[in-house]
Amino acid sequence: MTGLATDVVVFTIRDQCLRVLLVRRSGEPFAGRWALPGGMVPADEALDDCANRMLGEKTGVRGVYLEQLYSFGAPRRDPRGRVVSVSYYALVPPERIAPFADGDDQLAWMPAGALPELAFDHRDIVELAHRRLAAKLDYSNIALQFMGERFTLSELQSVYETILGEPLDKRNFRKRVRNLPCIEDTGEWFRAGKHRPARLFRVTRSDRVEIIK
Amino acid sequence: MTGLATDVVVFTIRDQCLRVLLVRRSGEPFAGRWALPGGMVPADEALDDCANRMLGEKTGVRGVYLEQLYSFGAPRRDPRGRVVSVSYYALVPPERIAPFADGDDQLAWMPAGALPELAFDHRDIVELAHRRLAAKLDYSNIALQFMGERFTLSELQSVYETILGEPLDKRNFRKRVRNLPCIEDTGEWFRAGKHRPARLFRVTRSDRVEIIK
Numbered sequence: 007m008t009g010l011a012t013d014v015v016v017f018t019i020r021d022q023c024l025r026v027l028l029v030r031r032s033g034e035p036f037a038g039r040w041a042l043p044g045g046m047v048p049a050d051e052a053l054d055d056c057a058n059r060m061l062g063e064k065t066g067v068r069g070v071y072l073e074q075l076y077s078f079g080a081p082r083r084d085p086r087g088r089v090v091s092v093s094y095y096a097l098v099p100p101e102r103i104a105p106f107a108d109g110d111d112q113l114a115w116m117p118a119g120a121l122p123e124l125a126f127d128h129r130d131i132v133e134l135a136h137r138r139l140a141a142k143l144d145y146s147n148i149a150l151q152f153m154g155e156r157f158t159l160s161e162l163q164s165v166y167e168t169i170l171g172e173p174l175d176k177r178n179f180r181k182r183v184r185n186l187p188c189i190e191d192t193g194e195w196f197r198a199g200k201h202r203p204a205r206l207f208r209v210t211r212s213d214r215v216e217i218i219k
Numbered sequence: 220m221t222g223l224a225t226d227v228v229v230f231t232i233r234d235q236c237l238r239v240l241l242v243r244r245s246g247e248p249f250a251g252r253w254a255l256p257g258g259m260v261p262a263d264e265a266l267d268d269c270a271n272r273m274l275g276e277k278t279g280v281r282g283v284y285l286e287q288l289y290s291f292g293a294p295r296r297d298p299r300g301r302v303v304s305v306s307y308y309a310l311v312p313p314e315r316i317a318p319f320a321d322g323d324d325q326l327a328w329m330p331a332g333a334l335p336e337l338a339f340d341h342r343d344i345v346e347l348a349h350r351r352l353a354a355k356l357d358y359s360n361i362a363l364q365f366m367g368e369r370f371t372l373s374e375l376q377s378v379y380e381t382i383l384g385e386p387l388d389k390r391n392f393r394k395r396v397r398n399l400p401c402i403e404d405t406g407e408w409f410r411a412g413k414h415r416p417a418r419l420f421r422v423t424r425s426d427r428v429e430i431i432k
Contacts, residue, residue, distance in 0.1 A: 008221055008222070008223040008260075008262070009221070010221040010223075010292070010301075010303055047221075047292070049221070049294065049301050050294050051294065052292060052293050052294060053290060053292035053303070074289060074290065076287060077266060077287065077290045077305045079223070079260070079265060079266035079305065080265050081262065081263050081264065081265060088223075088262050090223055090266070090303070090305070092290045092292065092303070141430060144358065144430065145357065145358040145430075217354060217357065
């Protein structure tokens, strides 16, 4: 018999920084250490429902992109006995999150690239989620999950660069996203100061992550 | 507390048919029904090790491509109580499998597209594995896992078509595989009867499944 947990890597992007939601553990093991939001799965709850519920309880956000990531089951990953973690990752657009309370020492959105020491194998889970997300940029429209109602292609490019951790060539990027599913030109323009106006786009089906053919 | 199982979808291709290894269940529940090879995970065994071991025990094959697929955890998927199945899929080149004993009524390689009624939610597991495999053809060199030591591009195309269940245009296919990682021209030719000779290729790194950039 085995303990069954789910842990959720909740990503958002703020100030061109990919951030992960962490909660401080109050109990043993790893009391005081930062960890992913998660917990034991009740016997009568489906895995997806449990992950969705935990996401909602910690962030107040529902209906965002959530995908099962991987099951971590090394026999000694939990010092209390065998616990398998079915991990998930979720993508939350920044404007759906309540203003960050940066001084909160129980709940924090930390840069994915500069995490503190985490409980259990949660660092491995975050790293796998980051790799999965970065890989999916290449063959899907998953980045749209981070976009607001209207956005410019420069803003979209910034999301890609933030996840990949490297600058992209503007012209190649525009070629690449031209055929992205679920995106359309609004016909409107964004003007900021003396900059050239930029076309505004919107997501047509925000519930859909589609593979690029 | 929860029961923890792994189940493995073992694919091979024979006679242009994608086949899945099934075993007949001897005990309840679902006695007599066909099922995926799998079983409960011992408390001290890692998930990957367990899946690898089960694959080896049923097929005699080791060292082939094996990837964690998904964890199935609907509360009532097993009538005995909650059992979460961490499912895997494996790809076995046909020449590594012992000759099929088609009359065996305990172990059989059945066409993925024409499965009998399976135990538990194993049909869902097979269907998800098939979708994952088909999707990966688009953005990785995973099909090479089915190839023998030397092969022609027509044979490789046939593998794609078998997995996708549809014919592909020859010219587009050749364009697409030209940049496939881990494949090289042997400089040799295959001649069969009056057909035009065909170039023979080989896989350079059979342990690597790589994303196509």
